[in-house]
Amino acid sequence: MSWFFRHRGLTPYLLLAPGLAWLTAFFLIPLGFLAYQSLQSGTFDFGYSFTWELYNYWDAISRYREHLIRSFLYAGLATVIALLVAYPLTYWIAFRGGRWKNFFLLLIIAPFFVTYLIRTLAWQTILADEGTVVGVLRDLHILEPGGRLLATSTAVVAGITYNFLPFMALPLYVALEQIDPKLIEAAQDLYASRWKAFLRVTLPLSLPGVFAGTLLTFIPAAGDFINAQLLGTPKQHMVGNVIQSKFLELIDYPAAAALSFVLMAIILVGVVTYSRLLGSERLTG
Amino acid sequence: MTDLTRSELLRRAALGGAALSIPGFLAACGGDSNTAATTTAGPKELAKTLKFSNWTLYIDRDEKTKSRTLDQFKQKHGVTVQYFEDINDNATYFGKIQRPLSQGQSIDRDIVVLTDNSRFPGLLIQRGWVEKLDKSAIPNFANLQDSLKSPSFDPDREYSLPWQSGITGIASNLKLTKTPVTSVDQLLEDKKLKGKVTLLTEMADTMSVVMLANGDDPAKVDDAAFDKALKRIQSAVDSGQVRQFTGNDYTGPLSRGDLAACISWSGDVVQLTADNPNLQWNLAESGGDIWTDNMLIPKGGDAYTASTFMNFVYDPKIAAQLAVYINYVSPVKGAKEEARKLDPALADNPLIFPDEETLSKTVIFDSEALSNQDYLEKWQSLIGA
Numbered sequence: 302m303s304w305f306f307r308h309r310g311l312t313p314y315l316l317l318a319p320g321l322a323w324l325t326a327f328f329l330i331p332l333g334f335l336a337y338q339s340l341q342s343g344t345f346d347f348g349y350s351f352t353w354e355l356y357n358y359w360d361a362i363s364r365y366r367e368h369l370i371r372s373f374l375y376a377g378l379a380t381v382i383a384l385l386v387a388y389p390l391t392y393w394i395a396f397r398g399g400r401w402k403n404f405f406l407l408l409i410i411a412p413f414f415v416t417y418l419i420r421t422l423a424w425q426t427i428l429a430d431e432g433t434v435v436g437v438l439r440d441l442h443i444l445e446p447g448g449r450l451l452a453t454s455t456a457v458v459a460g461i462t463y464n465f466l467p468f469m470a471l472p473l474y475v476a477l478e479q480i481d482p483k484l485i486e487a488a489q490d491l492y493a494s495r496w497k498a499f500l501r502v503t504l505p506l507s508l509p510g511v512f513a514g515t516l517l518t519f520i521p522a523a524g525d526f527i528n529a530q531l532l533g534t535p536k537q538h539m540v541g542n543v544i545q546s547k548f549l550e551l552i553d554y555p556a557a558a559a560l561s562f563v564l565m566a567i568i569l570v571g572v573v574t575y576s577r578l579l580g581s582e583r584l585t586g
Numbered sequence: 587m588t589d590l591t592r593s594e595l596l597r598r599a600a601l602g603g604a605a606l607s608i609p610g611f612l613a614a615c616g617g618d619s620n621t622a623a624t625t626t627a628g629p630k631e632l633a634k635t636l637k638f639s640n641w642t643l644y645i646d647r648d649e650k651t652k653s654r655t656l657d658q659f660k661q662k663h664g665v666t667v668q669y670f671e672d673i674n675d676n677a678t679y680f681g682k683i684q685r686p687l688s689q690g691q692s693i694d695r696d697i698v699v700l701t702d703n704s705r706f707p708g709l710l711i712q713r714g715w716v717e718k719l720d721k722s723a724i725p726n727f728a729n730l731q732d733s734l735k736s737p738s739f740d741p742d743r744e745y746s747l748p749w750q751s752g753i754t755g756i757a758s759n760l761k762l763t764k765t766p767v768t769s770v771d772q773l774l775e776d777k778k779l780k781g782k783v784t785l786l787t788e789m790a791d792t793m794s795v796v797m798l799a800n801g802d803d804p805a806k807v808d809d810a811a812f813d814k815a816l817k818r819i820q821s822a823v824d825s826g827q828v829r830q831f832t833g834n835d836y837t838g839p840l841s842r843g844d845l846a847a848c849i850s851w852s853g854d855v856v857q858l859t860a861d862n863p864n865l866q867w868n869l870a871e872s873g874g875d876i877w878t879d880n881m882l883i884p885k886g887g888d889a890y891t892a893s894t895f896m897n898f899v900y901d902p903k904i905a906a907q908l909a910v911y912i913n914y915v916s917p918v919k920g921a922k923e924e925a926r927k928l929d930p931a932l933a934d935n936p937l938i939f940p941d942e943e944t945l946s947k948t949v950i951f952d953s954e955a956l957s958n959q960d961y962l963e964k965w966q967s968l969i970g971a
Contacts, residue, residue, distance in 0.1 A: 344959060346709075346957070346959070425838070425839070425844075426842070429839075429842050429843075429844050430782070430842075430843065430844045431842065431843040431844070447780075447781075449781060451844060452781065452829045452830060534823075534828075534829050534830050534970075535823060535830070535831065535968075535969060535970025536823070536970075538970040542970060546966060548681070549677065549678050549681035549682070550677035550678060550681060550966065551677075551962065551963070551966055552680075552681055552684065
């Protein structure tokens with residue numbers, strides 16, 4: 302024990318060590334290897350060699366521009382829809398849920414005890430061409446007689462939204478739940494309308510939740526390929542589908558690695574810009 | 587593994603050590619590894635277990651995961667088969683096993699099954715990632731159908747032996763199509779089927795069917811014929827006629843009625859018809875490709891035990907028992923006669939035991955085209971990546 306007291310200055314480093322070791326072994330080293338691979342040239346049949354092949358990056362961007370744009374479009378749409386769905390939902394649970402709060406939260410999370418793949422496959426059944434949902438929409442003339450939902454962009458965006466909803470809802474709930482109702486009462490005492498109290502008090506106080514929720518939804522959604530694979534057609538494929546097929550089917554590691562880095566770079570730039578705009582340091586600090 | 591006793595564990599560890607050191611010792615003694623391999627005489631020992639990776643719905647297993655064939659094998663030879671259904675498509679499985687194999691590591695399997703209309707069986711052999719069959723343990727090798735005796739990727743069948751063959755054709759859901767779809771023109775261009783058609787992700791399967799319809803020969807692919815077929819499929823994708831490219835997963839949507847027709851494999855649909863009489867499988871009028879799934883012994887697998895198993899399933903009685911259950915084409919001579927004793931109707935089913943007429947409409951896809959990088963890239967970008 303006395304050793305610890307004499308070397309108290311080491312404590313922070315000792316506390317950091319497991320996390321740092323973890324990140325180094327399972328994040329930094331693989332990332333370095335991926336960067337190395339992304340600059341290789343050659344084919345699987347003749348072997349790959351390191352040649353500073355920067356062209357891989359140009360090739361990735363120019364050939365798969367459409368897939369990249371689609372990924373960010375779908376992920377963005379899904380994030381916005383998830384926010385619009387999750388905000389009123391969690392607001393209601395946080396302020397009106399009473400003693401049922403935990404039960405309602407459980408209801409949000411319950412479907413997610415089932416694996417991702419099975420949940421997405423379930424949507425194939427829900428949106429089936431001869432299923433009830435499509436039948437009702439056809440009867441209401443929202444869909445044309447031969448229209449369908451499955452294998453369309455709508456299905457893919459809906460699938461992504463559904464699959465990432467809890468990542469939006471939980472941080473939002475935490476932020477809303479922490480708001481002291483007295484602050485809202487105070488605003489109303491000072492003659493703020495309900496709407497104004499919401500805009501000036503509740504909304505700003507919940508922004509850290511919005512920030513965390515949108516990032517937790519958007520980032521994995523941009524790299525997702527399961528929804529496009531199962532609910533879309535080749536015309537809906539996202540950049541994740543390309544990376545998946547390059548890695549596993551074409552065994553074209555350099556192209557796959559370069560594309561992964563392009564995706565990572567765009568997300569990183571996006572996130573930095575976004576956090577500057579929302580001023581996350583002030584929000585989370 | 588959980589109920590392994592300590593003594594058992596130690597014993598296995600010792601065996602493992604012996605397995606590691608004996609080949610090393612032999613290799614160190616014999617100057618020429620080839621002669622060492624062919625002169626390993628004396629009694630060979632069967633391993634306790636055989637690890638077998640295969641595709642789904644490809645052996646006679648019932649709900650309780652009991653397989654008659656595997657039980658019989660255990661009774662006869664005392665070897666327990668650990669059966670894994672972990673192969674979904676050729677490219678993905680190869681992607682999974684090529685990393686350890688390329689580093690000289692075993693993949694902990696004694697038999698894997700890959701299709702000859704992908705480039706992967708050939709690639710495994712060419713890279714030296716498979717063990718030679720122990721032909722002395724396979725007297726039933728003589729039962730192999732003549733037409734399958736010398737494939738281009740393994741002309742003397744030194745490394746591979748067929749598991750089953752199958753034919754690629756068109757499946758229809760009669761509830762939607764009324765009459766079965768039998769022509770590629772209808773499949774790709776009939777507006778009534780728009781958005782209710784899928785094709786297979788396997789290049790050889792889909793391309794063969796379309797090239798035959800174009801009047802080209804899939805057994806000898808040239809650039810012009812390839813591009814012509816590719817263009818035709820591309821325009822069917824662009825027009826929205828084709829909804830998706832699938833592996834084995836076309837079965838669900840086809841049964842549900844999301845699909846009216848799709849390019850599909852013979853045996854699957856024979857099995858599905860049992861549950862859904864609206865489904866029907868036909869060879870396209872212009873023909874389709876015939877492919878064969880091959881058993882291979884990945885490097886580090888137990889060649890003697892694996893070969894003993896192969897010999898077992900090449901017994902016509904066992905082959906017939908498998909064929910009537912899984913409904914694909916048996917590569918074993920005499921299986922048809924044995925199958926007649928088990929189920930006369932199935933023995934006359936041309937999809938399971940193809941007659942001359944059916945066979946005359948099938949081709950084997952050009953094996954060189956399978957590893958043409960240009961074709962592979964074009965195909966991959968067509969199917970959506």
